[in-house]
């Protein structure tokens with residue numbers, strides 16, 4: 001939970017949020033959408049926060065998902081780490097305008113596209129910005145030649161050779 005201030009907690013007791021939660025639980029068949037548990041305490045997880053939605057119940061249903069207490073905690077922790085890692089990798093390899101292009105590719109991806117959502121997004125990036133992807137792989141290959149001693153790159157080498 002990003003916002004653990006008192007007014008936000010008060011809002012979680014609001015009847016509008018209680019109604020929204022029930023809607024999401026119902027849609028998700030009262031099961032955690034990560035581990036399928038129906039035994040543990042269920043939470044409704046906000047997949048993202050946006051200032052344009054001042055109340056927890058203002059969010060579109062697609063942005064909300066049922067998770068058990070344990071998965072909710074783990075997801076919240078893991079997400080922060082994943083966000084930082086992704087941002088670091090993007091900044092290392094791309095300029096701001098290129099990151100924008102990549103983000104646009106992913107923004108065309110909908111949860112309803114799953115399980116192929118990510119490949120649709122990557123396809124769209126590939127189609128529109130082939131040069132970015134080419135440069136990314138060129139850099140990757142260059143790096144792997146420079147740092148051949150790095151173990152994970154060694155493992156990846158046969159794949160990179162095919163790309164070459």
Ligand SMILES: [Zn+2]
Nearest residue numbers: 032035068071
């Ligand atoms: Zn779970």
